[in-house]
Amino acid sequence: MLVxxxxxxxxxxxxxxxxxxxxxxxxxxxxxxxxxxxNFAYGQLVMAGAYTLAWTSAWPGAASIAACFAVVLALSIVxxxxxxxxxxxxxxxxxxxxxFAVAFLxxxxxxxxxxxxxxxxxxxxPIGSLNQAVSIGGVDVRRVTLAAIVVAAIALGLLAxxxxxxxxxxxMRAAAADFTTARLLGVRADRVxxxxxILSGLLAGIVAVILTVQSxxxxxxxxxxxTIVVLVGVVVGxxxxxWTATLGGFxxxxxxxxxxxxxxxxxxxxxxxxVFALVxxxxxxxxxxxxxxxxxxxxxxxx
Amino acid sequence: xxxxDELLPLLAPAALVVAVGLASTQVSRSWEISFLDALVSVxxxxxxxxxxxxxxxxxxxxxxxxxVGAFAAGVLTxxxxxxxxxxxxxxxxxxxxxxGNLTSLLLAAGVGGVFAFLVGxxxxxxxxLAAGIATFAxxxxxxxxxxxxxxxxxxxxxxxxxxxxxGPLQATLGALAVIAVAYAYGRSRLGRMLRATREDHAAAxxxxxxxxxxxxxxxxxxxxxxxxxxxxxVHMLGSITTExxxxxxxxxxxxxxxxxxxxxxxxxxxxxLAVSGLDSFLAxxxxxxxxxxxxxxxxxxxxxxxxxxxxxxxxxxxxxxTGGREPTIRRRRTA
Amino acid sequence: xxxxxxxxxxxxxxxxGRVPAIRGLSLEVxxxxxxxxxxxxxxxxxxxxHAIVGLVPPAAGDVRLAGRSLxxxxxxxxxxxxxxxVPEGRRIFGAFSVEENLRLGLAARRGNGVAAPLDGVYxxxxxxxEMRDRPAGALSGGQQxxxxxxxxxxxxxxxxxxxxxxxxxxxxxxxLVFEAxxxxxERGVTVLLVEQRAQRTVAFADRTYVLGNGExxxxxxxxxxxxxxxxxxxxxx
Numbered sequence: 099m100l101v102x103x104x105x106x107x108x109x110x111x112x113x114x115x116x117x118x119x120x121x122x123x124x125x126x127x128x129x130x131x132x133x134x135x136x137n138f139a140y141g142q143l144v145m146a147g148a149y150t151l152a153w154t155s156a157w158p159g160a161a162s163i164a165a166c167f168a169v170v171l172a173l174s175i176v177x178x179x180x181x182x183x184x185x186x187x188x189x190x191x192x193x194x195x196x197x198f199a200v201a202f203l204x205x206x207x208x209x210x211x212x213x214x215x216x217x218x219x220x221x222x223x224p225i226g227s228l229n230q231a232v233s234i235g236g237v238d239v240r241r242v243t244l245a246a247i248v249v250a251a252i253a254l255g256l257l258a259x260x261x262x263x264x265x266x267x268x269x270m271r272a273a274a275a276d277f278t279t280a281r282l283l284g285v286r287a288d289r290v291x292x293x294x295x296i297l298s299g300l301l302a303g304i305v306a307v308i309l310t311v312q313s314x315x316x317x318x319x320x321x322x323x324x325t326i327v328v329l330v331g332v333v334v335g336x337x338x339x340x341w342t343a344t345l346g347g348f349x350x351x352x353x354x355x356x357x358x359x360x361x362x363x364x365x366x367x368x369x370x371x372x373v374f375a376l377v378x379x380x381x382x383x384x385x386x387x388x389x390x391x392x393x394x395x396x397x398x399x400x401x
Numbered sequence: 402x403x404x405x406d407e408l409l410p411l412l413a414p415a416a417l418v419v420a421v422g423l424a425s426t427q428v429s430r431s432w433e434i435s436f437l438d439a440l441v442s443v444x445x446x447x448x449x450x451x452x453x454x455x456x457x458x459x460x461x462x463x464x465x466x467x468x469v470g471a472f473a474a475g476v477l478t479x480x481x482x483x484x485x486x487x488x489x490x491x492x493x494x495x496x497x498x499x500x501g502n503l504t505s506l507l508l509a510a511g512v513g514g515v516f517a518f519l520v521g522x523x524x525x526x527x528x529x530l531a532a533g534i535a536t537f538a539x540x541x542x543x544x545x546x547x548x549x550x551x552x553x554x555x556x557x558x559x560x561x562x563x564x565x566x567x568g569p570l571q572a573t574l575g576a577l578a579v580i581a582v583a584y585a586y587g588r589s590r591l592g593r594m595l596r597a598t599r600e601d602h603a604a605a606x607x608x609x610x611x612x613x614x615x616x617x618x619x620x621x622x623x624x625x626x627x628x629x630x631x632x633x634x635v636h637m638l639g640s641i642t643t644e645x646x647x648x649x650x651x652x653x654x655x656x657x658x659x660x661x662x663x664x665x666x667x668x669x670x671x672x673x674l675a676v677s678g679l680d681s682f683l684a685x686x687x688x689x690x691x692x693x694x695x696x697x698x699x700x701x702x703x704x705x706x707x708x709x710x711x712x713x714x715x716x717x718x719x720x721x722x723t724g725g726r727e728p729t730i731r732r733r734r735t736a
Numbered sequence: 737x738x739x740x741x742x743x744x745x746x747x748x749x750x751x752x753g754r755v756p757a758i759r760g761l762s763l764e765v766x767x768x769x770x771x772x773x774x775x776x777x778x779x780x781x782x783x784x785x786h787a788i789v790g791l792v793p794p795a796a797g798d799v800r801l802a803g804r805s806l807x808x809x810x811x812x813x814x815x816x817x818x819x820x821x822v823p824e825g826r827r828i829f830g831a832f833s834v835e836e837n838l839r840l841g842l843a844a845r846r847g848n849g850v851a852a853p854l855d856g857v858y859x860x861x862x863x864x865x866e867m868r869d870r871p872a873g874a875l876s877g878g879q880q881x882x883x884x885x886x887x888x889x890x891x892x893x894x895x896x897x898x899x900x901x902x903x904x905x906x907x908x909x910x911x912l913v914f915e916a917x918x919x920x921x922e923r924g925v926t927v928l929l930v931e932q933r934a935q936r937t938v939a940f941a942d943r944t945y946v947l948g949n950g951e952x953x954x955x956x957x958x959x960x961x962x963x964x965x966x967x968x969x970x971x972x973x
Contacts, residue, residue: 136530184716190530195459195655196715202652203708209701265839272829272840279827282789284815284844284891326541333534367549374538374545381531382523 106237112355114243116348117250118308122328123347124257125301127340131274132294133182134190136337138197141325142204143299146173147306148316149208152220167303174299178291201322208318219317242311249304254344257297261340266293274340327354330373334380336387345389410727411584414670415577418443421674422573433569435684439677440572441633443670444579445650446657448626450669451583452619453658455592457599458528461651462520462536465543466624468646469516470509470631472547472554475563475641478505483562490551502566506575506632513628514621521620525613528602540651548643559642560635567637575633579626583666586622595619649704653680656711662721667728672721676707740803742767742926743788743819743895748797750780750787750950757783758950761797765895770917770927772937772944776971779947781930782824785897788928789821790814801895815844820888824899826880828887830873834864837872837883841890857886860919878909885916895926902933914940934971935961946971 126140147170154162181200185193212220231238261267272280273290281287328347335346358366380388425436449463477500484496524535548557586592595615598605606612635641661672683703714721741764750758758780765771773781786792788799790811799806806814829837838854858865861882867875872883881901888896902910921927931937938944939961946953960966
């Protein structure tokens with residue numbers, strides 16, 4: 099039955115998918131923590147990185163990846179200065195609509211740039227060798243899946259250390275918990291926000307590299323579906339705290355991977371509906387998220 | 402004079418709509434489609450305004466109701482002879498009946514309203530970010546179900562052969578009807594109670610207003626009007642696909658409302674017409690248009706322009722082109 | 737020691753929307769003083785403190801620290817200039833440990849202070865030392881108040897502002913707070929104390945301003961602490 103169809107292969111791939119989604123979840127969660135802003139346009143940052151990789155695919159690998167990071171970071175900073183900062187005094191709903199608009203804007207700009215050569219879609223191939231499979235304990239694992247898991251573990255581990263052990267991390271956690279009081283104690287708002295945006299951008303760059311290896315064709319809607327799924331995971335996991343958001347992102351990635359691997363395609367057509375129905379249920383019953391303690395208090399308000 | 406001032410918020414947008422409707426009869430066929438599209442957009446955006454503008458709650462899901470209205474009206478007006486071949490898997494009740502134009506529009510409104518009521522019962526407890534996300538989920542669910550459930554519609558294929566009954570007259574009358582209902586609701590006691598919850602949630606509750614109930618009324622009405630607009634839409638296009646009533650339409654109609662001014666009926670109409678005008682112009686410019694000289698912009702400029710305009714308005718003038726206020730002939734007291 | 741006051745509020749106007757919360761308020765605090773600020777609810781006491789630390793912009797008037805204007809500065813800049821606020825309701829970070837809360841206070845510290853600033857606070861409030869690794873949310877109300885004060889002191893401010901520190905505390909704990917304030921004054925920190933407990937404040941502070949309806953009504957000295965008639969008149973004015 100369902101259990102029988104889940105083999106080691108599926109599990110490993112699912113963990114890999116969960117790892118990528120966890121990275122995106124952290125990227126979204128970091129910015130949300132300090133700005134209280136859900137960045138709908140996060141997928142477009144990944145898309146921009148992917149396009150950079152595609153347009154520099156003739157360059158040596160390291161240079162291409164460096165360009166990718168440069169573009170994503172620059173775009174993140176520009177967005178923060180021009181869009182997020184002026185909106186800080188607005189309600190979360192207005193901020194959501196604006197990032198929605200920015201997402202469409204960036205996607206449309208990408209379309210214009212992409213279609214100059216007559217076709218939609220560019221091919222990226224930064225590290226072709228990563229697509230090869232390695233046999234571990236009888237299971238065929240693509241190198242990129244391993245790389246994704248390892249990179250995600252390292253990145254998340256480093257981030258956890260940064261947040262828990264350093265002064266800057268303490269300031270960021272305080273800003274996420276109670277921004278006003280943190281400022282009263284001397285925490286510099288612009289530094290904390292700047293750091294969150296840069297870290298978020300770095301993670302988007304990492305995701306861009308991993309995703310382009312897995313699916314080398316880059317189109318304007320690159321990472322859009324993934325962003326929507328990750329947002330679902332983050333909300334269901336719990337938007338308020340970084341670790342619940344990350345766990346939510348990982349969980350939905352893992353679940354998606356398992357379900358897609360285990361069930362035949364014709365049985366998964368209504369999967370999106372089930373997932374989104376779950377989101378609504380969580381928002382109604384446990385607005386703090388599935389993993390949040392108590393489940394009562396949350397940034398997402400209720401009547 | 403005072404009576405005129407009360408009626409102006411209804412007459413001004415109505416006049417604009419009638420003007421556009423009249424103009425559409427005077428232009429060439431290819432331009433006529435743009436004008437009709439503008440009028441249907443007005444209907445959709447005003448439907449969205451009825452809920453979003455009066456409650457102050459953001460909803461990404463109103464296009465779901467346009468979708469169900471469009472598909473309901475569409476499926477039930479495809480001529481019977483073709484329907485059995487083209488839509489084989491339909492439920493018998495859908496397959497064996499064919500409705501007239503007006504009936505299909507009323508059905509679309511009914512389906513939209515009922516769907517909105519059922520969705521709104523649980524969802525109207527939510528505010529702010531949660532409402533935005535939950536209504537987005539409704540949009541996704543509607544899209545998914547319409548796309549995969551071939552017993553109620555064409556699924557992923559295009560629904561065509563729908564009678565094209567939305568000409569200048571139907572579009573104008575339809576838009577006027579939606580505006581009139583929105584105006585009447587806005588001036589009614591229900592509308593005022595809902596706006597009170599928008600201004601000061603806690604105070605309104607303390608005054609005995611049930612926030613949940615008022616929002617539910619508006620949401621249901623908005624759903625019915627959106628469904629009706631969906632009927633207008635499908636009869637204008639003669640066909641419909643799930644992608645046409647999904648993310649892009651959600652974005653464009655929301656942009657129209659924001660750019661015009663979220664909190665006023667006038668803003669909804671102005672925004673819809675202004676952005677439609679810009680959109681049509683740019684759509685032509687993408688093909689190359691003659692305005693004295695030939696203007697040729699790259700494909701995709703339309704959405705960039707609309708997106709950029711929306712982002713600019715949100716950052717620089719969040720109240721929109723109209724400032725979110727209704728038109729008045731009295732000089733505004735600056736206080 | 738100079739004669740010029742350390743903290744000066746000069747003709748301050750603060751407006752919320754269209755409602756004036758404070759009108760033409762002027763007060764001063766000299767270095768080493770403890771000055772009280774009392775008044776009925778809604779008089780504008782908290783607003784005054786918020787305006788000093790930059791949380792609300794003044795519509796008119798000025799706030800000066802050691803002669804330099806603080807207008808237009810962000811809250812974190814003002815904190816780093818040597819003013820610390822112990823906010824109403826304490827606003828500690830419940831999920832962080834006591835020690836982390838104190839370390840957070842170091843953000844406003846200006847360079848060359850004592851080597852181990854936390855030690856000074858642990859000496860003043862020994863119970864915090866005992867609970868240093870516990871989450872701050874596990875502390876009782878009185879302990880949280882001590883933490884909030886300690887957190888502000890860690891930055892070694894020149895001026896300490898307190899917004900109703902005795903709110904919700906049992907009498908024994910209120911005594912503790914006032915004792916701590918006395919010890920703080922001995923360390924050379926200037927204090928502006930906003931309080932509801934009128935008599936206690938008037939008796940304790942060097943001078944006490946009485947605020948009513950956003951305006952300064954009168955100034956009371958400790959000798960007048962027993963004069964209830966005068967105080968009632970002040971509140972009802």
